[in-house]
Amino acid sequence: MTKNQQRILWPALLTALLVVTALTFAASTKLRHAIATGISSQSQAATLSATRTAYVRRSLLSPKLVWNLKALGDRLEKPGRERLTVTGALSRAKESQPEEVAAVFEFPDRLRLTIQEGIQTRVITFDGEQATSAGDPLDAAERDLIETLVYGTAEHFFTTQMQGQATRLLGSRFRIDDGSSVDYSGPYYDVYRVTEQIKTSAEQREQQKLYYFNSETLLLERVRYEINRNGSAVKVEERLGDWVKEQGQQVARRVERFENGESVFVLTVSTAGLSARVADGVFAQ
DSSP states (O other): HHHHHHHHHHHHHHHHHHHHHHHHHHHHHHHHHHHHHHHHHHHHHHHHHHHHHHSOOOGSSHHHHHHHHHHHHHHHHHHHHEEEEEEEEEEETTTTTEEEEEEEEETTTTEEEEEEETEEEEEEEEEESEEEESSOOOOOHHHHHHHHIIISSSSHHEEEEEOOOOEEEEEEOSSOOSSSTTTTOOOOOOEEEEEEEOSSSSOEEEEEEEEEEEEOOEEEEEEEEEEEEEEEEEEEEEEEEEEEEETEEEEEEEEEEETTTTEEEEEEEEEEEEEOOOOOOTTTO
């Protein structure tokens, strides 16, 4: 190769190398930007998803259920009144005296329950994923209590709708008698069947439940389902009543659990108040 050819070749090679380097740098920059954008988009999507499940969106409900949500109030749809604090008495079928209780409910599916019996205080919490207690482990009766107070509510029903749990409207204006009475004067119900996950114990279970909304008031009044206990079928019914408006929101002041037609316990609320969600750790032991 002559000296003239070398003088021509080396600048050409240097120019090509610079072009390749520039293109590589540009491609690398675009790739880093695409990865960063993808991570950011995923993070934003996760945040948006969490925000959406934190409240009830009417657009995700059937048109009929929108009316039930409106009857309950608007506190499940926007920030400001997610927490319900109540005091009252818990009467159990096997106990002669009622126990004083204070409960903090926070939408969705959180509970802190303080039970006072004499000088003994029992604190039970449920954070939506697991139930715990201060002191002795939870027994079966306490887990049933949590299930009724958390899962047997209108708030929880609307949570299942936001979670996309399998739901079917079985019909409207059902009677609760055998249908033989010609002068029936009892309530009529719109009944929904929901298949959901119960998380009150380490071994979660799938449970099918029937939710009974009063066809006139549009408020939830009964939840019925069947469980297996020690190899035997037990028919459970949870009843909500004495609905009263608190700060423009409907609150049930009586919650009772029946098993095979016999009352197991009843919670009677004496005071109730609504407030905003607080990250104060009260639902963890």
